[in-house]
Amino acid sequence: MGSPAGADRVTAGVLIIGDEILSGRTQDTNLRDIALYLGVHGVDLAEARTVPDVLEEIVAALDALRSRYDYVITTGGIGPTHDDITADAVAAAFGVELYEHPDILAMMQARWGSELNAARRRMARVPVGGELVKNPVQGPPGFTIGNVFVLAGVPMIMRGMLEDVGWRLRSGAVVISRTVRVEGSGEGAIAAPLEAVARNHPQMSLGSYPFFGDGGYGSNLVLRGRDPAEVEATVAELIGALKAAGVETLREVEAPPGA
Amino acid sequence: MGSPAGADRVTAGVLIIGDEILSGRTQDTNLRDIALYLGVHGVDLAEARTVPDVLEEIVAALDALRSRYDYVITTGGIGPTHDDITADAVAAAFGVELYEHPDILAMMQARWGSELNAARRRMARVPVGGELVKNPVQGPPGFTIGNVFVLAGVPMIMRGMLEDVGWRLRSGAVVISRTVRVEGSGEGAIAAPLEAVARNHPQMSLGSYPFFGDGGYGSNLVLRGRDPAEVEATVAELIGALKAAGVETLREVEAPPGA
Numbered sequence: 001m002g003s004p005a006g007a008d009r010v011t012a013g014v015l016i017i018g019d020e021i022l023s024g025r026t027q028d029t030n031l032r033d034i035a036l037y038l039g040v041h042g043v044d045l046a047e048a049r050t051v052p053d054v055l056e057e058i059v060a061a062l063d064a065l066r067s068r069y070d071y072v073i074t075t076g077g078i079g080p081t082h083d084d085i086t087a088d089a090v091a092a093a094f095g096v097e098l099y100e101h102p103d104i105l106a107m108m109q110a111r112w113g114s115e116l117n118a119a120r121r122r123m124a125r126v127p128v129g130g131e132l133v134k135n136p137v138q139g140p141p142g143f144t145i146g147n148v149f150v151l152a153g154v155p156m157i158m159r160g161m162l163e164d165v166g167w168r169l170r171s172g173a174v175v176i177s178r179t180v181r182v183e184g185s186g187e188g189a190i191a192a193p194l195e196a197v198a199r200n201h202p203q204m205s206l207g208s209y210p211f212f213g214d215g216g217y218g219s220n221l222v223l224r225g226r227d228p229a230e231v232e233a234t235v236a237e238l239i240g241a242l243k244a245a246g247v248e249t250l251r252e253v254e255a256p257p258g259a
Numbered sequence: 260m261g262s263p264a265g266a267d268r269v270t271a272g273v274l275i276i277g278d279e280i281l282s283g284r285t286q287d288t289n290l291r292d293i294a295l296y297l298g299v300h301g302v303d304l305a306e307a308r309t310v311p312d313v314l315e316e317i318v319a320a321l322d323a324l325r326s327r328y329d330y331v332i333t334t335g336g337i338g339p340t341h342d343d344i345t346a347d348a349v350a351a352a353f354g355v356e357l358y359e360h361p362d363i364l365a366m367m368q369a370r371w372g373s374e375l376n377a378a379r380r381r382m383a384r385v386p387v388g389g390e391l392v393k394n395p396v397q398g399p400p401g402f403t404i405g406n407v408f409v410l411a412g413v414p415m416i417m418r419g420m421l422e423d424v425g426w427r428l429r430s431g432a433v434v435i436s437r438t439v440r441v442e443g444s445g446e447g448a449i450a451a452p453l454e455a456v457a458r459n460h461p462q463m464s465l466g467s468y469p470f471f472g473d474g475g476y477g478s479n480l481v482l483r484g485r486d487p488a489e490v491e492a493t494v495a496e497l498i499g500a501l502k503a504a505g506v507e508t509l510r511e512v513e514a515p516p517g518a
Contacts, residue, residue, distance in 0.1 A: 002278060002311035002312060002313040002316070003278070003281075003282075003311065019261060019262070019464060019466050020466060020468055020481070021290070021291075021294075021307075022262075022294055022303075022304045022305065022306070022307065023262075023294055023298060023304070023434075023436075023483070024291045024292075024293075024294030024295035024298055024304070025436075025468075025481065026291075026468070027288065027291045028287075028290070028291075029286065031280070031287070031309070032280075032283045032285075032286045032287075033283075034283075035280075035281055035282060035283030036283035038283075039282060039283055044281075045281045045282070045283070046281065046311065047281070047308070047309065047310055047311075047316070048280075048281065048308070048309040049306065049307070049308050049309075050290070050306065050307040050308075051306055052261035052262065052305065052306075053261060053466070054261040057261070057306070079446050079467070079469065080446045080447045080450045081446050081449075081450045081453055081454065081466075081467040082450065082453065082454035082457055082465075083457075083465070083466050083467065112447070115447075115448075117447060117448075117450075117451065118451065119446070119447050119448075119450030119451055119454075120447035120450075122450075123447075138471070154469065175282075177282075177284075187338050187339045187340050187378070188339045188371070188374075188376060188378050188379035188382075189374075189376075189378075190340070191339045191340045191341065191376075191378030191379075191381075192376065192377065192378055194340055194341065195340065195341035195378075198341055198342075205278060206341075206342070207278050207279060207312070207340075207342050208338065208340040208342065209279055209284075209285070210338065210413065212397070222279070222284065224282070
């Protein structure tokens with residue numbers, strides 16, 4: 001289905017940078033945090049890519065995403081070690097140089113004094129034309145240039161930096177989400193009425209997410225749209241269609257935020 | 260750094276299909292499970308993409324990944340509802356038709372009898388030329404065609420299906436991973452010796468993953484390579500270089516599997 005349609009749709013891509021995600025060493029949680037944050041701001045996450053710490057790979061993915069979506073958010077690769085090359089890749093993609101930002105240098109000099117070595121100074125580098133993204137948690141800030149936001153990979157820091165991103169985004173109409181929970185019926189029993197309702201409402205996005213386990217089985221039907229009245233009408237229509245198909249045990253439940 | 264180099268490198272891409280991941284409704288865990296599984300089989304996960312339930316998006320990402328990597332593993336979109344279109348997308352990418360696989364139909368007829376409706380039959384569809392991937396958990400199997408493996412999105416089922424994938428993969432040399440844990444020194448203090456050692460061993464992949472919290476701060480340095488002797492030599496050289504740089508509190512620790 002993809003995101004609910006709408007003329008004022010604003011889109012974003014996420015670029016996750018880091019060998020540790022692709023090796024399985026680290027479980028990424030940033031994608032979900034960003035998706036929920038963007039949802040609250042009325043921005044649709046349209047695609048995500050995960051690439052290794054390889055300059056050409058980062059540049060290629062960044063160019064693909066930034067040309068296609070309104071915004072791109074990157075995570076990872078902005079620390080002081082040799083494998084932290086996100087700033088280099090962003091500068092290369094935009095065809096600009098990196099320079100040591102005086103505000104970051106001043107912050108680091110205050111923090112490190114004579115221990116401010118070359119590695120730490122790497123974290124002061126920002127592409128010409130970029131602006132800083134505040135880091136309220138620990139360490140140097142992120143930055144933004146063009147439609148790209150460059151954030152840390154450490155989840156706690158990434159979440160802190162996100163708070164300085166939202167106000168810069170052009171907001172679309174926020175997506176409203178409702179969930180109808182069906183218990184004791186599998187997806188095979190609900191697919192036909194679900195599809196019929198989906199066809200009647202091409203502006204809505206309807207998805208089915210089965211569950212099963214010790215607590216029984218069934219499916220959460222998620223209805224997403226931008227027009228409050230249509231969302232309510234679709235929920236009512238779906239419940240009616242399911243009952244007509246003999247699916248009785250269903251109820252509307254609170255959806256997780258941003259769902 | 261990307262994956263450790265090696266002439267016999269075997270690569271894979273992962274394609275995660277589903278609106279629920281991009282909306283933030285669901286936290287993906289399949290990527291990490293697949294990465295660890297591939298690591299054990301000597302296959303490098305080189306890239307991952309997450310796309311919505313939109314046919315053209317799935318086809319485009321699938322074509323990009325399957326032309327570039329030895330293998331592609333997809334998750335999600337193989338259920339009975341209207342938004343389950345992965346089989347359609349794979350067939351479109353390979354330019355073949357879908358047909359109802361007799362083994363799956365027989366399995367479903369035994370399970371559902373007269374309740375085998377059109378929606379459930381959707382799950383019996385396999386591209387012409389495809390082979391089945393066993394599902395030891397619940398429901399119909401996945402399938403494979405060309406260098407693409409099409410698995411379920413539900414993690415429990417995905418993991419079960421993976422067990423029928425490994426034996427089909429050409430194995431590269433397995434990556435050996437070691438972790439040196441530095442405590443009480445930040446990345447800024449270890450970046451220079453780490454980079455020097457990395458330069459001496461271009462076949463190895465060296466990464467730094469900082470930690471901090473109530474238990475103190477420091478960094479896990481992960482060394483990955485395919486030649487056991489070089490891995491050991493690099494660990495020893497790194498420990499020596501860190502000690503020479505005044506970083507004393509370090510120890511080798513057990514790495515998580517596949518790290």
